[in-house]
Amino acid sequence: MHTGTTLTQFIIEEQRHVAGATGDFTSLLNDVVTSVKVIANAVNKGALVGTMGALDSQNVQGETQKKLDVITNDIMIRANEWAGHLAGMASEEMDDVYPIPQKYPLGKYLLVFDPLDGSSNVDINISVGTIFSILRAPVAGRAASAEDFLQPGTKQVCAGYALYGSSTMLVLTTGHGVNGFTLDRDVGEFLLTHPGMKIPVDTREFAINASNRRFWEPPVQRYVEECLAGTEGPRGRDFNMRWVASMVAEVHRILNRGGIFMYPRDTKDPSKPGKLRLMYEANPMSMIVEQAGGISSTGYERILDIAPTGLHQRVPVILGSKNEVEVVLGYHKDA
Numbered sequence: 001m002h003t004g005t006t007l008t009q010f011i012i013e014e015q016r017h018v019a020g021a022t023g024d025f026t027s028l029l030n031d032v033v034t035s036v037k038v039i040a041n042a043v044n045k046g047a048l049v050g051t052m053g054a055l056d057s058q059n060v061q062g063e064t065q066k067k068l069d070v071i072t073n074d075i076m077i078r079a080n081e082w083a084g085h086l087a088g089m090a091s092e093e094m095d096d097v098y099p100i101p102q103k104y105p106l107g108k109y110l111l112v113f114d115p116l117d118g119s120s121n122v123d124i125n126i127s128v129g130t131i132f133s134i135l136r137a138p139v140a141g142r143a144a145s146a147e148d149f150l151q152p153g154t155k156q157v158c159a160g161y162a163l164y165g166s167s168t169m170l171v172l173t174t175g176h177g178v179n180g181f182t183l184d185r186d187v188g189e190f191l192l193t194h195p196g197m198k199i200p201v202d203t204r205e206f207a208i209n210a211s212n213r214r215f216w217e218p219p220v221q222r223y224v225e226e227c228l229a230g231t232e233g234p235r236g237r238d239f240n241m242r243w244v245a246s247m248v249a250e251v252h253r254i255l256n257r258g259g260i261f262m263y264p265r266d267t268k269d270p271s272k273p274g275k276l277r278l279m280y281e282a283n284p285m286s287m288i289v290e291q292a293g294g295i296s297s298t299g300y301e302r303i304l305d306i307a308p309t310g311l312h313q314r315v316p317v318i319l320g321s322k323n324e325v326e327v328v329l330g331y332h333k334d335a
Helices: 007-015 024-049 067-080 119-124 210-215 218-232 247-257 278-291 322-334
Strands: 054-058 064-066 086-091 109-117 128-136 158-164 168-173 179-184 189-194 205-208 240-242 260-263 295-297 317-320
Touching (some): 007 179, 007 189, 024 067, 024 128, 064 067, 067 109, 067 119, 086 278, 109 278, 158 247, 247 278, 278 295
Parallel strands (some): 205 240
Antiparallel strands (some): 109 128
């Protein structure tokens, strides 16, 4: 029997260090954890219960929705709408804010989430995940508007992600470091298995979608070319390249062994300043990365300092091991 610290115990012990804590935040996190367990089950069963494949619909981003995109979005909503902790929710899969039904009380927090990051991978059984962020509602007990969610990443109370891979993990920060928990399916509990996660400051691994190379800005082209040049190039060492097409999987690898992840600004579609969504992906992952000792930037500014202008705003993302990200940022300054 595993006698380690459960996630519930960990959260309660953290709460004891917060003066005036009411337990609302702890209860909200427990509801999010319940969502993750249900989603893990749905992802794990896959084709056995007919959840694979795409739908004849698109989300607000113009992306074709997978069946599991819709299923997991509904799971997140149903598990978190009823308890009275939230004033509203926003999801990558929904055009507008999800209002809490009138039959339920309103709370003091806002929940933002990408219910199934990397969903293009579900049909080929590659790791996917859930990303979430918790903000304080500007006015507790009032139904949230879209404007209430437009807070910079520095205002996040909590950020986390679940990884559905060879095991199900939940990685979490409340602004006091990063901790990882693994789901023990035999007992139905997340147990603390990766305390105090830290990103190594140096790395020889980078992740980028190389098919977009011709569209990258010169600083990113320079950086990747120097990495590919290996020991004969100006960096004087060999690098490995990775690309999973699932931000959760990419960031999880970086948290465990270092690396740099880039989805930079490019000229492929001038109408889109970046690929990844600020609210649902970039902000929560940036909080986690910074809390683990890494850096997260657009190439031009710290992501967590960006004042959002819309629920589905896109931004470039360059994050990971401190020393390597600083090299890329230096190339942007040179340019």
